[in-house]
Amino acid sequence: MKLRFMLFLTLIIFIITACSAPAPAPTAAPTTAPAANPQPELRTVTLAMSYIPNIQFAPYYVAAAKGYYAAEGIEVNFDYNFENDVLQRAATWPASGVAFATTSGTSVLLARQQGVPVKTVMTLYQRFPIAFFAKANVPLASVNDLRGQTIGIPGRFGESFYALLAALYAGGMTEADVTVQEIGFTQAAAVMEDKVPVAIGYAMNEPVQLREQGVEVNVLLAADVFNLAANGIAVSEALIAQEPELVRKFVRASLRGLADTLANPAEAFDLSLQFIPEAQLGNLDLQRKVLAESLPFWQNELTAQHGLGYTDGQLWARTEQFMREAGLLAGPVEVEKAYTNEFVPGGSY
Template sequence: MMNFRVLTLGVLLILLITACSAPTSTTPATAPTAAPAPDTQPTFQQVTLAMSYIPNIQFAPYYVAAAKGYYAAEGIDVTFDYNFENDVLQRAATWPTSGVAFATTSGTSVLLARQQGLPVKTVMTLYQRFPIAFFAKSNVPLASVNDLRGQTIGIPGRFGESFYALLAALYAGGMSEADVTVQEIGFTQSAAVMEDKVPVATGYAMNEPVQLRGQGVEVNVLLAADVFNLAANGIAVSEALIAQNPELVRKFVRASLRGLADTLANPDEAFDLSLQFIPEAQLGDLALQRQVLQESLPFWQNELTAQYGLGYTDGQLWMRTEEFMRSAGLLSAPVDVQQAFTNEFVPGGSY
């Protein structure tokens, strides 16, 4: 029997001679199959979004963007960090030291922060209409701003969006605080109106009035935006982040706007996805929370977003807001409005 080793060497020699004598060709052959890449985990950039309230359905667009992988598709891993309005901008302004790249905040807060020397800028507007409302039982007329004259109006305190909405309404109506009675009632607006402690109160249009209706109370509502609209909530970042990593800002805004678009298109899906981000103890009445989301939708879009795209910031509105805030004494000096926001990261382009 022929030795197996000799046979093998003979076969190899024949193959070698055949390969060397074969004609060459310049016609490209099928591209060789690349060696499979080693298994690697995708690298994500860790960012923190400081949110100006507790986990809440009002943040649905951001929850949807996270749940549907839109941030991940941009290479971003977002941590939601819940705070309060007077803290988020300070943290965003000191990026990267603070670790907070993005913050949810209002345009009024950005203007106040810039006057204080904080280099922050709004890069995306969520609320196109200021979300505060005046509300009362149906026996109290609230057809126009003139109906506020002579009324006792309950507000949480002389701070924040509810207070600014009151001052803006008085400003638009040619009134001062002397024309109304302002009563500080803390965050008890719904109960205060229901129990007739105050005839009128301020609150979020998609919250307190919805709560009262859910309890069978008929209410009249006067939207602050219908009296005097103000620059409202969106996403703000530091000027340093824009200068050093504009692509990160662009990716974050793009993913967030995808979440917003999906929320507007399918609020039921958005509600269900958002529940995984809100602790069960804070959910409360699910039917009520679903209605809160439904009534938020009109505040996130208007004729400008139809023209320029979701997230657009209205420069004219910001200028009117700055003028009002100076008139009301909220700003002690002019603020350069065009440095306080940018549209370069949203579909509408620059201001």
């Protein structure tokens, strides 16, 4: 009996001890870091540009550098060209691979007259950026001062030639009232060396170069004589019909870059240097002045009212009429089909 009691007591003590002992620590389960959310793949689109890498493209560079295109799910391939077929390449999207092209309104009107289905969806230059320039001893107060002058132009093509014809048109003159001399792309040197008294070039380029060399210049802006539809972004009608949202995203990001460039040119200049080869930078102080001179051409009272990138239909109508009467267009063009403002948001960016 005593033995049974001792065994029972031992069992009770064992049970109490076991129950009061701390539970063994659970074996840690193997852990793995949670999978990061994969970033959506960016869609690459090509922007065919009508010139070499240049500070004039700062708004697009800023949009790329600050991630505005990426925020829209796209990555822009800057495709530089000397050739004049950027519109033709955009027109044949998607076969060409070129979705967007930088080009002038005059070029779009010429293309459409030839049956090329392209349309401007954003205007960068609200004022035609061409200018007549001369040394300070040559008067250039108005278009009448061109009468009887020898005027140097790169050739009978492109924006400089159109500006000359438009100025003569506005002044009631013909080529018989001036002497036109084709000098290639040597306008600044030709004026500097007195090879021609007057030359035509980009307002933010050749006159700025001459001033940088200490030459005082007189400038007559083509836009102050007869403004023409100027540079912007054009796309094919097929792209608009098939992928309007892609067009909207590209324009929206580009206009954010433009707004930032206007608000902070110094930052825009520094960001742009990432996209311009060092060998093409040249004089940085000169290039900063080129950018500064460009800013007023990208905005006006209409952009203040309708938003940056706005296309002025009345300006395009006047341009089309001039081009017909000057013989640049063989026949009328439906101007309202050559551009659209549907992708340009109003207000601020």
